[in-house]
Amino acid sequence: MHQANSFEPHARVPQNDRPRPLHQETGAASVDGPALRAEAAGELSIEGLPGGDPHGAHDHDGGQVPAQHLDAIWADIQGVLQTFIQREQFDTWFRRAELRGLDAKTATVAVQNGFTRYFIANFYTDVLERAVSEVVGSSREVIFEVDAELTITPRRAMPPTGDGPAPPAHASGAAAVLPPSPETPIDGIRAASTQSRQRGAASPRRTDGPEQPDRPSTGQTHTRASFEMTPAPRRHRGLLSASDVGLNPGYRFDAFVVGPCNRFAHAAAVGVSESPGQQYNPFFMHGNVGLGKTHLMQSLCHALLERNPDVRILYLSCETFVNHFISALENGDLHEFRNKYRNVDVLVVDDIHLLANKERTQEEFFHTFNTLYNAGKQIVLSSDSPPKDIPTLQGRLVSRFKWGLVTEMEPPCYETRMAILKRKSRERGHELPEEVARLLAEHIDTNIRELEGAVTKVLGYAALAQRPVSEELARECLSEVFDARPSAPNMEDVLRVVTQHFSMRLSDIQSRKRTAAIAYARQVGMYLARRVTRLSLEEIGGYFGGRDHSTVLYAIQKITRLSKTDAECLSSVRELQRQLDSPASR
Ligand SMILES: Nc1ncnc2c1ncn2[C@@H]1O[C@H](COP(=O)(O)OP(=O)(O)OP(=O)(O)O)[C@@H](O)[C@H]1O
Missing domain, CATH: 3.40.50.300 (P-loop containing nucleotide triphosphate hydrolases)
Incomplete structure (x- = not known):
């Protein structure tokens, strides 16, 4: 049976492959590529940032960064922001914003309306200042200005609207060339929605619309119109x-x-x-x-x-x-x-x-x-x-x-996994030997995407190494599947040990309930999650019933404090940490 819901955050987020803030990952990253970077890094340096300021966030003249560098810096700040907050939040509040000025003390950010300014200033100043500081190397006070044009004009530098946060640019600047994945959109329509959104000119606000009845007046199949295609001959047929x-x-x-x-x-x-x-x-x-x-x-x-x-x-x-x-x-x-x-x-x-x-x-x-x-x-x-x-x-x-x-x-049974493996290898022009198919089907049992990935990897590895597909080769190239290395604890482990330790139900921990015992267990869970996973505060909050980052931060600070002064708290935290560190106890 599907059980994902109990351990899943409210918004699905990748756990271990989150991009790091750009400067940590590469020391230099920009959508504008190496040319600008080299120029900026070569000419300029900034106090307190080893290796100089990658963007040239320092100028020769009055402390203002030259306007032509602002877009690249902003693109990097947006990249870092996307590692701090969820994508919907980023899209709502920051995607259209622009960096309009940067000097030694302040960063001026333009947003499209007063409401956005109010909202960011009240709820996101901290993260924004952190992101600015990560990119330019030292802190700046963020000042906001409103520019209604941003509602309708396209951004000059816009991070990609992909399936996840913008990936960090790599220091080498060389992108790996990968074959198109079966999931790659084939007609490039994905970006169109964003563009059309930006094109939409402001028109008189209408928030009301014809309300539909709460239920169809009688049984659904009788009252609905029958399925008739709207006659709309179009030049491009498809979606x-x-x-x-x-x-x-x-x-x-x-x-x-x-x-x-x-x-x-x-x-x-x-x-x-x-x-x-x-x-x-x-x-x-x-x-x-x-x-x-x-x-x-x-x-x-x-x-x-x-x-x-x-x-x-x-x-x-x-x-x-x-x-x-x-x-x-x-x-x-x-x-x-x-x-x-x-x-x-x-x-x-x-x-x-x-x-x-x-x-x-x-x-x-x-x-x-x-x-x-x-x-x-x-x-x-x-x-x-x-x-x-x-x-x-x-x-x-x-x-x-x-x-x-x-x-x-539901997850596929063994026979279905075998059939899928054979089908996928045949689609790639090969027959997977029976023993290799068996090996993969036995070890990869919950996710067909992973099964498919394993076939691709084994066949690709064999072709590159010019070796026949064999059990030995599969074990070699899929070591992550076969090695019984203990994995790092994940959120599921954290939630499990915490609920067991405090004898609570997961639904209580994730509920809105605020009784002292539940709140305390929740806070210990958040504290541990921060210590043993790489999730952001926002993401951790997602696993505890959709709490926001400030609640998680408060919990971490509280348990950190308490574990120094309260023996019982210290002993709980130590015991739970021990369980999480030992795969056998998880
Ligand atoms: N029964 C199946 N037969 C053949 N291929 C399958 C089957 N089920 C899944 N796949 C393949 O597995 C991969 C993942 O499937 P898909 O993207 O449809 O999963 P999903 O349930 O939509 O996942 P997600 O929730 O992550 O979007 C795809 O390449 C798909 O072709």
Whole structure:
């Protein structure tokens, strides 16, 4: 059974591969590349920063950094900011901002409106100043100015809108050339949503819209309109251009290996593709990462488009929906936003669990859902957990998500793993020897993406080394899978030892409850999480019921203090730390 929810943060974040602040990683990084860097580093130096200031954040003239360097410096500051805060927060508050001035004492940051200034000044000054300090090498007071133009003009230097925080630039400046991954969007549409958001000119603010009834007036299948395609002949057939992913040509039903773990979801997806907007509406798939949700959703889209190339499919991540909505609110473009989302035949939203804790967006999604549903349009959703387990999801959305078909994708059984391994190696032009397939299937049992990665690695390694694919070779190149090296403790371990030690339920630790005992256990957990993982304060807060970074910081400070003065606290912390350090006790 899928159990991810209990140990997952409210927003999914990578644990161990977070980019470090740029100066720590490389000592020099810039979107503008080595030329600017060399010029700046060569000419200028800054007090207290060994090796000089990579950006030339120091000038010859009155302490002001020359304007032509500000964009590169800001791009780096944005990169560091993205390692401190979650991407949605970054996108909301900092993506459009610009650095307008930098001298020995201050950094002047322009933002698009007074509300943003108020919000950043009140809630993000600390992180912003830390990021500035990390990049320029010493602290500056941040001063804000408002520039309404930023609402509509594109940023001069914009960090990439990828799947995660902007990766740090590497000192060498040489990017590794990798083959396109099967998950690489093929039509480059991903950036379009951001651009269109920036293009949107301010128009009169309209935050109200026609409300939809809370439930269809009678049974769903009778009252909804039947599924009729909106006649919209288009030059480019495929997903609507507001989609933020392209369809991977390999993600089709016939490339999907069916086993007991996914048989039901597969059958339902085929059913939806054959009669959209009917019995499986909405179609809600949930399961852990890498189990084939995206593959199935995209197969469904391919099949729909093959049947009718004019079908209007909007396919996007929940994050994009949230960002578009916030942007529409800011720009007073709600009307256009609603037009876009409510005039489709099929709405596919990946990672709908990201609606957690976003009240206004949930409200908007509720109305989008109702409009489409009542018009007989198909809604397809994927999530890491079932509707009822998505934290703070409004009851009316939970119930709507259950109206159609909710299905879980489970980890594949051994036979399915074997079949997938063989299929993936055949797709790459090789037959995996039986004993190698067995070895991989025995050791990689929870994530099909990892299974696929292992095939790629083994075949690639064999080709490079010009050796036959064998058990020995697989063990050699997948040492991380086979070596029984004790792994570093992760959040799951922290939560487990803390709940056991204090005899508490995980749900209590993650709840809003503030009784002294629960709050104390929670604080000890946050303290340990900071010591044994590389997660940011924000991320740690996510695992403790969505607490913010200042709550986590407070907890860490409190337990640090207490463990110096209170013997009981010290003994608890020591015992828990011992358990976390010893894999056998975890
Ligand atoms: N049953 C399957 N048959 C063949 N390939 C599969 C199957 N399930 C998953 N895969 C492959 O595994 C990889 C990961 O699958 P996918 O991206 O669909 O997972 P996901 O559940 O959407 O994960 P996430 O939640 O991380 O987005 C893809 O390359 C996909 O083609």
